[in-house]
Amino acid sequence: MRRRRLGLVKAGVFLICLLPLSILAWDAVAGNLGVNPIEAVTRRLGDWAIRFLIIALAVTPVRRLTGWGEVARYRRMLGLFAFFYAILHVFSYVGLDHFFAWGDIWADIVKRRYITVGLLAVLLLLPLAVTSTAGMVRRLGGRRWRLLHRLVYPAGMLAVLHFYMLVKADWREPLLYGAIVGALLGYRVVNALYTRPRPVRA
Ligand code: HEM
Helix, strand or coil, X not given: CHHHHHHHHHHHHHHHHHHXXXXXXXXXXXXXXXXXXXXXXXXXXXXXXXXXXXXXXXXXXXXXXXXXXXHHHHHHHHHHHHXXXXXXXXXXXXXXXXXXXXXXXXXXXXXXXXXXXXXXXXXXHXXXXXXXXXXXXXXXXXXXXXXXXXXXXHHHHHHHHHHHHHCCCCCHHHHHHHHHHHHHHHHHHHHHHHCCCCCCCC
8 A cells, every 4th residue: 555655656756857858848839938939838847857856866855854755765876867857957957058069069068167067967967867777776886876875966066157157147047056055064074974884775
């Protein structure tokens, strides 16, 4: 009974995580993406990539502060959704914005610093997504897996920096995300200093 309930909740969370993509697809079909639909798609996917990253980062602090253990079950899914939206975001830039013109894309990476920073963030997220399975946790061993997965913090900071660098006037949103990532990182550092490590749950 409990397993069934957990399965249902997990399916519900999964569907909720797909909502931003469904709304985006709906808006695209309905022509609700404004005068520059490609830019709107790239931006919206980027927004959700960073939001899911922050939500995934918040899972452990929420569990520790509230004692709500069940929330940890969704950490991997939320992290993978952050990666999923980040990959779609990059794909919209590479495929829709630049039509896979690799020469232009490379020139952009070198010339526009915020693109370089975004690329670094994706490169840091990649090994985390690849090693997110229970099998990889076993293969790497809990300690090494945990160390590797600390990369999520620099990835989060680079994603915030990427956003901050591309904004031209209104810095409120990137600054808010930066403050949240900073607070979550601060919480983890303080916690690591005062508590013993726990076993890894994949
Ligand atoms: C190769 C990697 C990446 C590339 C090429 C890239 C490219 C872009 C581009 C072209 C924009 C739109 C800029 C504009 O409007 O002029 C953008 C915006 C954005 N990107 Fe990325 N990005 C990358 C990685 C990431 C990652 C990893 C994240 C988050 C996890 C992210 C989050 C965002 C956010 C939040 C925005 C701003 C959206 C808004 O204006 O509301 N990006 N990115």
